[in-house]
Amino acid sequence: MASRPVPKIMKQGKFAPWFYLAPALILMFFFIVYPMFNTIGLSFRDSNGEGSAATLCKEEQACWGVFENYRYALTGEIDKTSISAAWKSFWISSFGNTIKWIFLMVSGTVIIGLLFAKLVDGIKHEGLAKAILFMPMAISFVGAGVIWKFVYNYGTQRVQIGILNAIITALGGEPVSFLTATGLNTIALVVVGTWMWTGFCMTILSSSLKSVPEEILEAARVDGANEWHVFTRIIIPIIMPTIIVVITTMVINVLKQFDIVYVMTGGNFHTDVIANRMYTEMYINYNTGRGTAIAVILIMAVLPFIYINIKRFMAQEEMR
């Protein structure tokens, strides 16, 4: 239907829309826009937010001038003695760990979520099954961290209270220190995040699965497709827009991941991630310059994904 011009008597004045938007805009300005610019400003200053960051430069050391805090944020964790040492140290730095988190947790939550969504689809007590799968989402991250600390507990040589190690020792194995073994510990933390967020992905993917018309699936079956073909060649391509939104949403979530690391390892044993490092610089070391520089880097990393999400969202709105 072609949209007809709105009759003049029904048109609102120029100011009316701004009037209605004003409360939201004012709130957003004071709590989002102003702090953001302030953060960017602070990231070019010293630890107290007073002098320029350039004054932090030391003799006979690399210096990025006013970007000194960024130099620290980006290269501070890297072992610069050799290329291989740099490579190795990068993958246990907060940046390397965040990349690991993104790849492992996003693929984990989306793939397992999609699998669960397909498995529960149309079963007898679908609602109940989904509620159970969604339940970890209802627990606070701190609570989840505490629960999983028990699961991963290394115990003492005599008593074993961690269920995983209890199983391993019962089977005759040696107990494993899940949270201190470098490499393994980040994976152990990712498992906690995946456990929490899979239900969220499942819920969104499940509703998009239901929007695929049954007749199309039947047509594929009559056309000669088995259930695997129906899933991979028909269902997944049709719900791809939703899958992409879930992926970008999860990437944003994972980039901001802080609670689990903070509660379970505090970023020690090479498990640090960007958000936790920002917190550490800001509130443990009281170095506002370095903390805000990391915050700005985090915002820059999140922005492209937010852009993709908004673009997708607008495209979907247009299709309506």
Next chain:
Amino acid sequence: MASVTFKHITKKFGDFTALDDLNIDIIDKEFLVLVGPSGCGKTTALRCLAGLEEVSDGEVLIGDKVVNDIPPKDRDIAMVFQSYALYPHMSVYDNMAFGLKLRHIPKDEIERRVEESAKTLGIEHLLKRKPRELSGGQRQRVAVGRAIVREPKVFLFDEPLSNLDAKLRVQTRAEISKLHHRLQTTFIYVTHDQTEAMTMASRIAVMNKGILQQLDTPQTLYDKPNNQFVAGFIGSPAMNFFPAKLKKEDSTLFADCGAFSVKIPDEKFSTYAPHAGKEVIFGIRPEDVHNPEYVPVGIHAAPVEAKVEVTELMGNEIFLYLVSGASYIARVDPRTRFTFGQHVQVMFNMDNFHIFDPSVDKENPIAIR
């Protein structure tokens, strides 16, 4: 190419019986139309044949093979759905090639078959488009194209024309008939539209409430309906029915409808005489009610007094809404000049009337012949 057999098929959804002991033998290369009102089980029957529903009891055969436990993909059938069910993310070419790719047919063979089918359907210029860029009629062709490239044994159509506008529907109807002649394959077609059934079918299966009412050629169904349901369902406008009593006076039989009484022709005396005295349903089609001025020669005409309620000029004919005790419709000669409220005499063609006996099944009286 294959025959299809429904052998004592029963399909239940919980307590609801969708198909009740359905028996149909569909001959190889036949165009069989399953017709009936919505909820009559015709689509369920088709879905049982496609393997999209499991039968509760009985056997479905394609050729001489029982296919009850064979999944849809291995039944060698193709189906055109009411919504067309095109794959929205694939181009027209890929939609048509999908089934062939799954069967690992060589690429050049797929290309050849898709292009050939596209050409016969006049959609070769659309092959690169996505379904959402097509009109309803074009989508319908793609759905048919997707079925014919597979060269299956049996084609199934589930109300494929119901989403098209009236003009396109008539055109597509003829095209599907042509396609059947060209492909020489078994077609099974589901519709609720008796016109589609009459115009395309080699045989029609009329269904109601999960039960097969009559399976016959279109002409036989029209001329000799087995029961009142078939008589009322086939033909448009529908057959007129009057509650009546068969009365015998000396050696003459009358159908007494209360407001009027018509004489049963002597040739049919012996057929109906044994039922004399019974309460029956008298049925006559609208085209067998004539204006006395334009009665065809050589028919047994019986005069009936009627009051005109509405006249509808169709151009080539006039629909009269008449009342003679009960109200009914007549299709009369366009020269007729009856007016609203006029009391007139019309002529019933007593060579083509139907008598139904409600004594066995009150809901659906069976024809006396």
